[in-house]
Amino acid sequence: MSQSQPPSSATTRRRFFTQAGAGVALLALAPGVRLAELAVAASDDEPVTDAHRWGLWVDTSRCASGCDACVSACNDEHGLTGMGRPETDAQWIRKVDLKDETTGREVSLPLMCQHCEEPPCVDVCPTGASFRREDGIVLVDKHICIGCRYCMMACPFHARSFIHEDLSGQKTHSPRGKGVVESCTLCVHRVDENRAPACVDACADAGHHALVFGDLNDAQGPLASALAREETDELRSDLKLNTAVRYSGV
Amino acid sequence: MARIGGNQLCRTGIVSLFLGCAVLWAPVVGHSDVATPKIPAAQGGQCVEPVEIMRRDHFDFLKHDRDKTVHEGIRTIKHSLAGCIDCHATKNASGQFVPINAEGEFCQTCHTYAAVKIDCFTCHATVPAVKMSQSP
Numbered sequence: 001m002s003q004s005q006p007p008s009s010a011t012t013r014r015r016f017f018t019q020a021g022a023g024v025a026l027l028a029l030a031p032g033v034r035l036a037e038l039a040v041a042a043s044d045d046e047p048v049t050d051a052h053r054w055g056l057w058v059d060t061s062r063c064a065s066g067c068d069a070c071v072s073a074c075n076d077e078h079g080l081t082g083m084g085r086p087e088t089d090a091q092w093i094r095k096v097d098l099k100d101e102t103t104g105r106e107v108s109l110p111l112m113c114q115h116c117e118e119p120p121c122v123d124v125c126p127t128g129a130s131f132r133r134e135d136g137i138v139l140v141d142k143h144i145c146i147g148c149r150y151c152m153m154a155c156p157f158h159a160r161s162f163i164h165e166d167l168s169g170q171k172t173h174s175p176r177g178k179g180v181v182e183s184c185t186l187c188v189h190r191v192d193e194n195r196a197p198a199c200v201d202a203c204a205d206a207g208h209h210a211l212v213f214g215d216l217n218d219a220q221g222p223l224a225s226a227l228a229r230e231e232t233d234e235l236r237s238d239l240k241l242n243t244a245v246r247y248s249g250v
Numbered sequence: 251m252a253r254i255g256g257n258q259l260c261r262t263g264i265v266s267l268f269l270g271c272a273v274l275w276a277p278v279v280g281h282s283d284v285a286t287p288k289i290p291a292a293q294g295g296q297c298v299e300p301v302e303i304m305r306r307d308h309f310d311f312l313k314h315d316r317d318k319t320v321h322e323g324i325r326t327i328k329h330s331l332a333g334c335i336d337c338h339a340t341k342n343a344s345g346q347f348v349p350i351n352a353e354g355e356f357c358q359t360c361h362t363y364a365a366v367k368i369d370c371f372t373c374h375a376t377v378p379a380v381k382m383s384q385s386p
Binding site: 131142177 | 316318321322325326332335372373378379
């Protein structure tokens with residue numbers, strides 16, 4: 001009896017996933033219905049929903065090589081201070097300069113957590129600490145992170161950092177500490193206050209306007225309308241992660 | 251009969267033992283060699299819950315509400331660690347906030363008394379946030 005149990009439960013589970021898949025497909029087939037729901041703004045007391053999906057557009061034609069205003073702003077906003085060890089110091093945004101060896105064309109871009117719809121970091125996390133919020137922001141719940149760093153190995157963008165040493169003087173809105181993994185939060189504390197991430201504001205203040213923040217689901221909003229107009233790419237689109245950060249000119 | 255007699259003897263012995271202990275311990279209850287903690291007064295008015303409830307249940311409140319904030323983005327919650335610090339942090343002679351987990355401060359005083367290690371401040375800020383209007 002007990003031997004016949006596992007196959008039947010496995011079959012049930014498989015049927016559940018098949019049916020769940022069909023449900024998702026139906027939802028995708030009815031975008032008009034879902035868009036109508038998006039107009040309803042949630043109050044501060046209610047959980048975030050998938051009515052929004054926050055994302056970024058990086059226009060590399062506006063991103064200046066040598067400028068690191070976004071990186072500095074990120075460090076200030078979250079209190080990221082180096083220990084003088086670049087190999088292991090926390091870094092939520094890094095500036096990357098690319099050069100086509102054949103043509104000599106150069107491009108500079110900021111690289112951070114891409115807030116994937118199918119995040120590999122969430123897939124591999126053994127405790128559920130890596131998670132994707134309903135509105136698409138990928139985060140680490142540091143209360144339950146055990147510091148195994150599987151997510152760091154799984155991330156194709158090397159977007160995550162591990163904190164090796166005791167910290168002090170953390171910001172109230174950005175708790176950070178030894179023994180857990182962290183990465184770009186898309187400035188979730190600012191997003192929850194209807195403000196743009198610190199890097200986006202800093203890029204605009206520097207006069208470049210290379211970063212556009214917004215809601216991928218809001219067709220009339222600055223981000224979705226820009227992405228509908230411009231030619232953009234996902235980094236590592238071959239992995240089919242459906243990233244929320246899109247790049248032009250790479 | 252002999253067994254019943256033995257049981258009765260045993261019962262009487264246990265009751266006597268309890269009574270004896272109660273008499274011996276009576277003067278001890280309510281007295282401790284460890285001084286009760288001197289907890290610094292809060293800055294704000296009324297706490298979010300009555301004192302007796304906070305003393306017993308504050309960690310349950312914090313644990314429950316942290317999940318609401320981290321996973322659901324609800325930042326209007328009643329029981330937040332930042333809220334505790336806003337009211338209970340004290341300033342030193344030069345007007346600077348003292349970390350709330352420093353010896354003698356609100357959180358640490360009681361946890362030293364209760365011999366409970368607080369892990370919150372490995373990651374969380376120990377002084378109130380600088381308000382936007384105060385920053386340059």
